[in-house]
Amino acid sequence: MAIFLTKDSKVLVQGMTGSEGTKHTRRMLAAGTNIVGGVNPRKAGQVVDFDGTQVPVFGSVAEGMKATGADVTVIFVPPKFAKDAVIEAIDAEIGLAVVITEGIPVHDTATFWAHACSKGNKTRIIGPNCPGLITPGQSNAGIIPADITKPGRIGLVSKSGTLTYQMMYELRDIGFSTCVGIGGDPIIGTTHIDALAAFEADPDTDVIVMIGEIGGDAEERAAEYIKKHVTKPVVGYIAGFTAPEGKTMGHAGAIVSGSSGTAAAKKEALEAVGVKVGKTPSEAAKLVRSLF
Numbered sequence: 209m210a211i212f213l214t215k216d217s218k219v220l221v222q223g224m225t226g227s228e229g230t231k232h233t234r235r236m237l238a239a240g241t242n243i244v245g246g247v248n249p250r251k252a253g254q255v256v257d258f259d260g261t262q263v264p265v266f267g268s269v270a271e272g273m274k275a276t277g278a279d280v281t282v283i284f285v286p287p288k289f290a291k292d293a294v295i296e297a298i299d300a301e302i303g304l305a306v307v308i309t310e311g312i313p314v315h316d317t318a319t320f321w322a323h324a325c326s327k328g329n330k331t332r333i334i335g336p337n338c339p340g341l342i343t344p345g346q347s348n349a350g351i352i353p354a355d356i357t358k359p360g361r362i363g364l365v366s367k368s369g370t371l372t373y374q375m376m377y378e379l380r381d382i383g384f385s386t387c388v389g390i391g392g393d394p395i396i397g398t399t400h401i402d403a404l405a406a407f408e409a410d411p412d413t414d415v416i417v418m419i420g421e422i423g424g425d426a427e428e429r430a431a432e433y434i435k436k437h438v439t440k441p442v443v444g445y446i447a448g449f450t451a452p453e454g455k456t457m458g459h460a461g462a463i464v465s466g467s468s469g470t471a472a473a474k475k476e477a478l479e480a481v482g483v484k485v486g487k488t489p490s491e492a493a494k495l496v497r498s499l500f
Contacts, residue, residue, distance in 0.1 A: 210386040211363070211406040211413075212304060212332065212398075213280065215242070215346040220272045220302075222247040222293050223284035225256065225265065232284065232308075232351050234258050239354035241347045244276035270300040279303040282340060282349050290336065291316035298324050298331045306349045307335030307397070317395045324397070333397025339369035339389035350389070352376075358383040361412060362496060365403035366419035367392045367426075368447060371489055375417060375445075378493035382500055385413040392421060400430040408438050415441050415499050417492065418483070420474055422448030427474040435481040441499050444478045444485040445492040446471040 219236070223229040224246025237243055237258050245264050246256065252267030266272035269281055281302050285293040290309045297305040298320065317336055324331055334341060340350010345359040351369070357376040360383020366372040372389045388403050390396055400418055407413045416438070420427040427446065434442055448471045475485045486492025 209410055209412045210343040210346060211410050213341050213343045213347050213349055213386065217280045217347050218242055218244045218276055218278040219349055220245050220247055220269060220278045220281040221284065222281055225251050226284060229284035236348050237261055239348040241349065244278050245272045247272055269297045269302060273300055273302060280349055282306045282308060284308055287311040291320050294320040295323050298327055301330045304332045306340045307333060308338065308340060308350055310337040312336045314394055317393060321395060321397060335391045335397060337393045338391030339372060341386060341388040343386045344384055352387060356380060360384050361414040362417060363407035363410065363413035364417045365390060365400055367421050368419055371419050371447060374489050375493060378490060379496055385410060400426055401433045404430060404433060404438055408440055415496060417496055418442055418444045420446050422471050423469045428477045431477040431481045434483060442483045443492055443495045444483045445489055446474045
């Protein structure tokens, strides 16, 4: 069954006619994603050809939804316009908004997240600054390479795009139900806990892999959730064991302050509730393999 994204998902691409949007729309289509339209108010009414597939451009998310029945939007809009793009998707009440854009100001993310909450959370937000999500063999919404794994029974949730790809490739012979890259910004929409809950309820997922990183307390909160609510085996990996204190490492949210947010503290919290945690991505993959 997978989570959040299936073969039946109808996908819009906000920013489809820009360079990144065009490139990744072509890749998503090649992966079998049912892309039903793009959104660009200045190019509404045009049709874009992607290797023989004709994709219409709409003036707004609401217009695209009305014309096509779309229930997912993937957002490739530059940072200074991203807040308005996400708010437009929320106001249209689309079911899933995947915000790929990197470099969105934290205040802007806080604004559109608060707007989603005020609207009753009818739109699930994944990201920002994320690779999106893929249900192998069914649909791909974002920038995750579609050819590095196959369908299977592992569910993956990760803060890191690159580590998502590595884990998918290392376990490609077993395969994945869905892989979700939630992003590494200080404020994100869908969390580890949201994905854990969905994978726990998914009959097509047998094992869950959770990749976290230094900074914040998301992994500690996820550990508490696992203790109370998750019955399926969970394997973890925390990036940043050698990170120096007080220095942001890669993602905006990846910073250690004193003893707070360290990889060691997160590993300890996860292991205390029965999660097996690898010291490297490859070791985590071996731990997963031992469960099959």
